[in-house]
Each structure stands twice: as C-alpha cells, then as structure tokens.
Amino acid sequence: MTGPADTLSLARTLDRCTVLGPGVRAVVWVQGCPLRCKGCVAAETLPFEGGTPVAVPELAAHLAALTDVEGVTLSGGEPFAQAEALAALLDAVRERRPGFSAMAYSGFRHEALRRGTPAQQALLDRLDLLVDGPYVATRHAPLRWRGSANQRLLALTDRYAALVAQIADEDDTSAGVEVSMGADGSFSWAGVPPVPGFRETLEARLEARGFVPRTDRTQKGRRTP
Template sequence: MTTLDVAETHPACTVLGPGSRYVVWVQGCGIGCAECVSPQWIPFDHTRARDVAELAADIAEHATDGLTISGGEPFAQAGAVAALVAAVRERRDLSVMSYTGYTIEHLRAHGTPGQHRLLAELDLLVDGPFLAHRQAALRWRGSANQRLHFLTGRHAALRDAPDLSAGLQIEVAADESVRWLGVPPVAGFRQWIENRLELEPLEQKQERNP
C-alpha cells in the first residue's frame, strides 16, 4: 500500500490553478522559506498518512477541472505524489498542477527518480522558494522569483493571460470558523487577518509559497 502524508484537502478551490480544482496539501517540507504562511505544514508527520488509492478515488469523484498539489513540499514525497497522479488518471484525465520550492533546473539535473516521474506527470509547475522580500501579486505565485511552467500544451491558451493575482477564496464553516485559500497578494496577510478578526490562528488552506 502506497501512502502520502497529507496536511489537508479541498475539493473545489478556484484560486490555485485553472478552473475549480481539488487541492491536496502535503505534510512536510525541508526547505524552510522565511515567513512561510503555512508553518504548521512544515514538520514531517507520518501519522497523517493517507492511502493513495483511496485518495485518488475521492479526487476522481469530486474534482471538476483538475488537481493541484501544494504543501508542505510535494517533491519531498515525489514518488507517492506521482503514484497518486497516476491513480487519478486511471479514472479521469484531469489537469495536474504542482508547487515546489526547488527550481525546475535543479529537479531535472539532480532530482531523484521519483521527482523525475512526478515532473513527467505535470501540466503546470510553479517553482522556486518563497522570498518574502519579493512578495508580489502574481497569478498563483507569492513572490516574483517564482515561475509558472507550462509543461504540456493542455493550458497553452493561458500563456498570454494577464499575470495577475487570482485572489483569495474565503469560506465560513458551519461552526463559524473562517478559512482562506490562495496565495496572499500582499505581505503579512495571515498576521493581518488574524489580528483584524481577533481570532485564534485561523485554519487556513493556501499555497505554502514554497
């Protein structure tokens, strides 16, 4: 049985890739970007393991336009993530996008076999570490050094689209807790909104800005 350490999932995110996407945030990252907006997803935690086959079935059932993998660091569990994508595509031919704090050049030159397999499965990749001093309001990215790579022709029509922030998706749960998804277009967003609402730290679901 192949497992993947998963921090969180969401079946219908509209701000982390084209259309409405099922998002999987993996648990664990060894890169350590300063001012990471998802510090709770940095520690590796094998108690959060999910069966890949079961997760793939859920994704195939609920995803609308595609699958986005974020975290955490997806390429830290590249073999399991590649297995997840393959299992999903046995059921549905979904668009797949991933984030990574590594550059694509590093992964191609120095990546493990699992990392190479994952790269081969992707339609879109956002690469590079999040750099707080280069925070920018860009499409699906948090800082100006991060790049959006079109690895297949599936989303070729988006190449010339305006490179503007996709915004944030704000949700209020039945218990009145607030959650947000997406890439903050301004620095210090998490701290600002937690202070503004005078709440305990929000349960937030967003791209980690690797």
C-alpha cells in the same frame, strides 16, 4: 524526505478551489518541507511530523469522484518530498479520469527537479503546470498563482501553454484568496495572498472579533462564545 509509495502524509485537502490554478480544482497540501522560506504562508505544513496519513488509493478514488473539478493542485509543504506517492496518486486518478490535469508548487527550481531523484522526475513528467522556486519575502508580488517575483509559472504540457502565454503577456495579476465559513463557526482560506503579511493581519483582525485562529494542519479558526 520520502515515505511509502502507497501513503501520503497530508496537511489538508480542499475539494473545490478557484484561486490555485486554472478552473475549479481540488487542492492537496502535503505535510513536510525541507526548505524554510522566511515568510512562508503555511508554516504549519513545514514539519514532517504531524501530518495525517492517507492511503493513495483512497485519495485517488475521492479525487476521481469530484466530477465538477478539472484537476488537482499539489501544494504543501513540499510536494516533491513525497514525489513517489504523488506520482502514484496521479496515475491512479487518471486510470478513472484520463483528462484530469495536475499542477504543483515546489520550492525547488524546475532545472533542479529535472536532475532530481527518479521519483521526482516521474512526478514532474505527470504535471501540466509547475510553479517553481522558493518564496522570497523581499520580492513579494501580486502575480497569478505566485507570491514572489522569482517564482515561475511553467507549462510542462500543451494543455495550459496558451493560458500561460496569455498570463505572461496580458494578465499576470493575483487570483486572490478564498475564505469559507463552516456551520460551526470555523473558517478556512486558500490562495496566494496578494499582499505581504496577509495571514498575520487576517488572524489579528479575527482575534480582535472573537475568533481564535488555530495554526494546526487544518488552518482553521473558531469563534469563541
């Protein structure tokens, strides 16, 4: 499940996002997941084949240069399947920007990751926030940054502890999704859908309007002539 510590296999990246964690964040989707959650909203990221190899120093330099974002959210795929390289990535970014925050999604429970490999424990130690647990379609719920009621939002440092407490007490509602359009007619979206079947419904409606959705790692669609 793991690759070289100096290379990541990526599904895609997004420089700025406001629906996958606090504030404005970059997002990194890794390629490959050992789990097969029914209803996974990013099924194209599950195979370990097909990702784009990216050198850790290259990606670290890119993230550090995004001065208008406060951190990165790691998703996928399963980030803890490439834990060693992601821990190295966070270290490299923080050499340039010590206050850069880190959040991750994992299909594994926090307790299991604490008993995991040294690399998994190292990545966990570098996170400020963790959303843990597999997506369970029968427990779908419109929660903040989570898709099903079994998933937890855990503050692993003090940085977002007050925010997590506030969300739990007052405002545990969906952050929604963001959709963007490119000049060439392509579109992409990011976020945790508040309703089940969001992706299937969106793609069916787009197809009916002349868009042909692509399910490769770019998660983009293109309008037909």
